[in-house]
Amino acid sequence: MKSFRLLTDYLRTNKKLYLLAVILIIVSNGILALLPKVLGEVTDGLKAGELGQNGIVRYSLVLLAIAVSYGAFFGIGQFTIMKLGRRFEFLTRGKIFTQFSRLAEDFFSKQGTGKLLSYVMNDVTSVREAISFGVTQTTNAVFMVISCVVMMLFSGIPLTLMLVSVCPLAAIPFLVTYFGPRIRQRSMSVQENLASMTESADEQIGGIRVTKTFAIEPTAQSRFGASVEQVKGAQLHLVRLSSLFQAALPFLGALSLVVSLLVGGYMTLHDKMTLGSFVALTFYLRMLTGPLQTIGNVINMMQRSGASLDRVNRLLAQIPSVRDQENARPLRRVGSIEFNHLTFSYPDSGEYSLKDISFKIPQGHTVGLIGRTGSGKTTLAKLLLRIYEPPAGTIRVNQQDITGVTLESLRRKIGYVPQDGFLFSTDIADNIAFSDRSASLDQVQIAADQALLLESVNSFPEGFQTRLGERGVTLSGGQRQRASLARGLMKKPELLILDDSMSAVDAVTEAGILNNLVRERTGKTTLIIAHRISSVQHADEIVVLDQGRIAQRGTHDQLLRDPDGLYASLYRIQQEGLQHA
Incomplete structure (x- = not known):
């Protein structure tokens, strides 16, 4: 039952509305169960010649009243349950998105976007169908069976005939016990394969421009086709098992009808029961066949939704690797930043990305961080932001260990501009004002001007209201970087981290x-992380990283005095590159 806690908690919270809906459905079934009894009475009346024109009209009105009452009660009950199901879907998707916002980088590095979307779309929809259609159909089926059995007792049908007729239905619990776990297992396989297919589709669509430029459309189609084939195989396995189960239930219902015809027909011919009672019996058994098939459908649905619910529960049970400690305090200001013998390796990695890093950034200073690709520059920024959790005591901000401050207060005081800053498919102004939705257009323009983006935006016909394509594809690489930089400047952070965020702009624009x-x-x-020395040479101090260690420290002029140092080597290489450009 633990795996159904998400569902049972919701049902418990809305128990009054669910109870009302169930009562309405029960009443509707009780009303509908009167139908065969009335038809039996009509049959006996017609046979005996006791039913005149007025009697036919009276019974017609009774049948009409049964139909209208059943429709009203069942309709309202079903609407209430469907509405509750949609609300569950809405709330659960909100919980999943909240969980996504809580989980740390290491979780997302192992998950594709398509797989994450599968939780929100496929799994939640499957569970919603279970608590909407499942509850409605289960209640309807169970109480239809009960109502039919009770009414059969009051319709002049011999008890022996009733027992013989329903005897084939006793095999249903055994079928459920056998097929249920197997359907659930195969449903889980289907959901996992659907998640993989969604992930493949997201990847292939996201990389469609690369696919076209390399003219490898058949390869992309083959990759996506392979994931579709896996889904097809898993679904066929499930369909075969589900079809066999669903076919067995109506077969038992039909077998029950055959038994009633043989035994009931014999008893009617020998005047041991009236023709009307026999007609009522056949109608009741026919009414029982539908609910039995419904129960089979619901069991299949519940097994599939159970597999989806397991996946959602596992997601919601994930504990973020980076989270606030119980006694976490808010960070009041950034002040100085100190790295104290920081050594770090990524989860599931056997190598250290940073080794014994120690240096201090005084408040108000600009520090440059430079080094070859893979030297640990971006890792340092992620640890400072607690995207990954640094070892306790290795990073202090304003003399506070950052593992002991709240994540929200730490990140609100830091502006981070990465190399590939993500832009949303809204307009330019909305992207720049991302950290302050109440910002005026003048404030947005000032930030854009500081990032040397204003002239480019003003050249667009719609200016700052220009809508960007997915991931900002409307803009060039340099414009996207400057838009991200403007967003970081708009925040006016106490600490600004620029992570190679000017790599796509030309030297003149960079200097400006x-x-x-x-x-x-x-x-x-300000902490400037860069590959180009021109980005950091004005800094108060430059820290040179090499293979995760600090190789050199000093100002631009001090570092150039060591001709054999890494910094001077990088400087010469870049200067030669500029001369040959």
């Missing part, structure tokens, strides 16, 4: 942006 940064960030702390 750096001049603006020097002017606008006076007295504020």
Whole structure:
């Protein structure tokens, strides 16, 4: 039952509405169960010649009243349950998205976007169908069976005939016991394969431009086709088992009808029961066949939704690897930043990305971080933001261990601009004002001007209201980086981290942006991570990383005095590159 806790908690919270809906459905079944009894009475009346024109009209009105009452009660009950199911779907999707926002980077690094979307779309829909159609149909089927059995007792049908007629139905519990777990297992396989297919579709669609430029459409189709084939195979396995189960239930119902015809027909011919009672019996058994098939459908649905519910529960049970400690305190200001013998390796990695890193960034200083690709520069920024959790005591901000401050207060005071800053498919102004939805257009324009984006935006026909394509595809690489930079500047953070965020702009534009940064960030702390020395040479201090260790530290001029150092080597290589450009 633990795996159904998400579902049972919701049902318990809305128990009054569910109870009302169930009562309405029960009443509707009780009303509908009167139908065969009335038809039996009509049959006996017609046979005896006791039913005149007025009697036919009277019974017609009774049948009409049964139909109208059944429709009203059942309709309202079903609407209430369907509405509750949609609300569950809405709330659960909200919980899943909230969980996504809580989980740390290491979780997403192991999950594809398509797989994550599968939780929100396929799994939640499957569970919603179970608590909507499942509850409605189960209640309807169970109480239809009960109502039919009770009414059969009051319709002049011999008890012996009733027992003989329903005897084939006793095999249903054994069928459920056998097929149920097997259907659930195969349903889980289907959901997992659907998640993989969604992930493949997301990847192939996201990379469609690369596919076209390399003219490898058949390869992309083959890759997606392989995932579709896996889904097809898993679904066929499930369909074969489900079909066999669903076919067995109506077969038992039909077998019950055959027994009633043989035994009931014999008893009617020998005047041991009236023709009307026999007609009522056949109608009741026919009414029982539908609910029995419904029960089979519901069991299949519940097994599939159970597999989906297991996946959703496992997701919601994930504990973020980076989270607030019980006694976490808010960070009041950034102040100085100190790295103290920081050593770190990524989860499931056997190598250290950073080794014994120790240096200090005084408040209001600009520090450059430079080194070859893979030297640990971005890792340092992620640890400072607690995207990954650093070892306790290795990073202190304003003399506070950052593992002891709240994530929200830490990240609100930091502006992070990565190399491939994500842009949303809204307009340019909305992307820049992402951290402050109440910002005016003038504030947005100032931030864009500081990032040297204003002139480009003004050249667009719709200006700042220009809507961007997916991931900002409307803009060039340099424009996307400057839009991300403007978003970071708009936040006016106490600490601004630029992670190679000017790599796609030309040297003249870079120099202009750096001049603006020097002017606008006076007295504020800035950490500039870069490959190009031109991005950091104005910094108060430059830290050179090599294979996860600090190789050199100093100002631009101090580092150039060591001709054999890594910094001077990188400087010469880049200068030669500029001369040959």
